[in-house]
Amino acid sequence: MNAHNKPKVAIGQAGGPTSVVNASLVGFLEEARDHFRVFGIVNALQGLVEDWLVEVDDQVYGKIREYFRIPGSVLGSGRRHMAPGDFAAAVDHLRKRDIHHLVLIGGNGTMYACRQMELAAQAAGYDLTVIGIPKTVDNDLLETDHTPGYGSAARYVAASVRDIGEDLKAMQNFETVRIIETMGRNVGWLAASSLLLKEAEHHPPHFVYVPERPLVLDRFLGDVERAVSRFGYAMVVISEGVRDLSGQVLSRIALNRDANSTVLGGASKYLANQVARHLNLPVRAELLGMNQRCFAAMASAADRMEAELLGREAVRLLRRGESGVMLTLVRDEASGAAGLPFRVGSCPLERVAGKERPLPDDVLNEDGTQASAAFKAWLRQLAGDDLKAYPGWSFMPGRVGGRGGVRRI
Template identity: 45%
Template sequence: MRKIAVGQAGGPTAVINASLVGLLDGLYETNTVYAVMNGYQGLVEDDMEPLEEHSLEWVQQHKLVPGACLGSGRYPFTNERMQQAVEQLKRRGIDTLVFIGGNGTMAALQRLSVLAEEMHYKLQVIGIPKTVDNDLSCTDHAPGFASAARYVAMTARDISKDLEAMRNFEQVRIIETMGRNAGWLALSSGYLKTCDCDGPHHIYVPERPLAASQFLSDVQSSVQAFGMATIVVSEGFTFEGTAQVEREVVQGRPVLGGIAAQMEAIVREQLGLTVRSENMGMHQRSAMYAVSEQDLHEAYEVGAKAAEYVTSGLSNRMVSIQRRDTIEYNYDLVPVPLEDVMREGERLLPDIFIEDPARYYTWLQPIVGEPVPAYPAMRRRSVRSS
C-alpha cells in the first residue's frame, strides 16, 4: 500500500474537482491518500490529512462543483520552501506526489522531483493538467479550457445583443477576457458568430500587438456599418510600443487586468463615442451552467489516467491529451515528461488560428460540447429618407 499526497494548485477551473475525483476513484481502495490543503502551502506547512470514508465522500460530492475543494491559491514556492516540502513528505513516508495544475505546477513538480533525488529520497511525481488559458504545452488542450471558452462565447454574444438594443444610447462595448499571454480564450468569443454583423466585431489577442490608430479605425468602421462595435480583448494584449497593463503585483506575481478600461478611455477621448468596458471576471472559470460535458468527461478521465500512472510506477510525467488525426473527434491520453512541459513553456495561439478563425472554431467545436442554439442575425434596416 502506497502513501500518496494529492493537491490542487493555481487558478481553479469549473472541472478541476472532476479530475481530483477521477484520481481518487482509481487510488483510494488500495492506497492511503493524503489531501494537501491550499496547494503548495500545505506541502510546506505539512497541512495534509488522510482521506477517510467521510472526507472522501465529501470530495466526491464536489465532482460537479467549481473551485478547488482542497484549496488552491498561489504561493511563492521558493527553493528553500521546496526543500521543506520534500522533508515533510519524507517525514510522513509519502511515496507519491500528484498535483493538478498548469505550467507553473508542472515546472514545480519537475524541480521537486530533482530536489528529492538530490536529497536521496525516492519520490514518484505525476502531474494532471488544468488551465482555462489553454497555455499549457505538450497537450492538445487542457481540461477547464473548453468550459471557459464556451462561457466566453455565450457571454460575448449576449452582451453584443444587449448593445444592439441600446445603440441609440451607447455605441461601443469592450469586453476583457482572461488568458494571460495567450489568446485562446479571447478568440473563442467569436465561436457563435453567424454573420459579420454579429458581435464581437473585433477580437484582439496578445500574440498580435496593434497600433492604437488601427484600433480606432476598427471601431469607427464597425459603428458606421452596424451602429455599434462589440470588442473582445485578452488581458495580455498590448498596443504597439507599450507594456501589458497590470492591475497589481501580488507576492511578486503580476496580475494582468485593465486593458479594456484603457481602450475605453482612448475611444471616448479620440472618437467621442459612448463606450463601456467590462471584465468577464471569475465566471470564466467557475460558471457551472456553461460547463462543456466533453470537458467534464475529459477532466475526470485525466484524473483516472493519472491513477493508472501511479499504480504502474511511472514518474515525472504529466497526463497529456493527444488528438487523433481522424474525421471524428478522438484522442489518446499519453504520458509526457514534465521536463518537456517545463522546457516548452507557454503555448501561445498559433498564427494559423489567428489568421483563419474559422479553422480555430472547427478545432474548438468538439471540445466546447453540445451545440448552443443560434440567435437570429441582427436586422439590417435601410436609412429613412427625410
C-alpha cells in the first residue's frame, strides 16, 4: 500500500505525564505505522485546536522510540481549557487534513474531550472514529481494573514512605512527626499505596488519610499522639485532597489563611502547623512532588508493559472500525480461565468521561492504619513484588544492664 493511500490517524498525549505514557505512544506507533499514516498532535488538546501536528515519518518515529523508557509526554501535553467552539474547530482541522481517526491517551478529562470530539464530528457530519487510551497516576478511571501510570507512581510512593520512615526512626529524638503528602486531589489510591510495604503495626506509615474520608482534626491529632506514644515517632500519609467534615479541602483552608501569598498550600503544611500548635511536637511536612509521576528509576516493568499493550490494542480497535470507546484492563472469569492477570476490553466513553473512581471503602481499615490483603496483593502485581519492608528493629529502648538488648517497637 502506498503511504499516501493509507488512512490517517492522529494521536496525542493529554494531561499530566506519567512514567509510562510514552510506552503507550511507542506501542501504538509500532502497531499503527504499517496500516496508517500517523500524525502526532503536539500538546494534545491545544494542538488539536491550533492544528499543530507532526507527521510521524521514519525519522520522527526513530526519535519517539528513544522515549520508550523515558518519563514525560514526548509529544507535549500540558492542559487546556476548551472553550465553546473549540471542538468544532478541531474537527474542521482534521477534516481539512482528511484525518478520520483520533486517539488520545489521557485520564477522565481527556475521555470527556474524546466524547466531545465524537459529538462535534457527528454534529458536523464528519466521519471520525475516536479511541481513548487510559493513563493516570491517580487510578481514578472507572470501568478498568486499574490505569497505566498508577503502578509506577504507587511504587515510588511505597518506597519513599518506607525509606523516609526509616530515616525518621533514626531521627526520632530530634524530629517526631512527618506528614507525607501524595498526589490525589479527589481519590486516595496513591496515598493508600503507601501501605503496600507495611507488614507490622510499627512499620510506616502509621496511618493514612484519603479524600474519601473526612479528616476530623481532633481525631487526626489523637492518631498522631497515639503513634508517637506507641512507636516513638509518627509517619503519616495524606492525599493532597483531604477534606474536613464539611467537605472543605484542607489545602484551601491553608491557602485562605495567607491569601496574599502563593507560598503556602499543601494540606500537609496545614496539618503540620496543627501538630506543632496543639501537640507541641517537632514536625515536618513533605510533598512527594513531581517525582511520583516521573521518577524513571522507579517505573514498574509491569506498568510499562501494560501501557505499551494498550497502545497496540488501540490500533486493533481502529482496524476493526470501533469508535467511541476507551480501552480497559479487565479482570474477570475470562481472564482467569485464560490464566491471565487481566484481559484487554473496552467501554463506551460516556461511562468514564469526566467521572471519578473513588478508593473503595474496604481498602483501608477503619482507622486508616492498614490496607486490605486483597488490595496489597493486587497492587503488588502493578507496582512490582520486589520491594520489601524493612525489619523495623529499634535499639532505643535497650540499655546495657537496663531493660536490655533490642526489641521491635
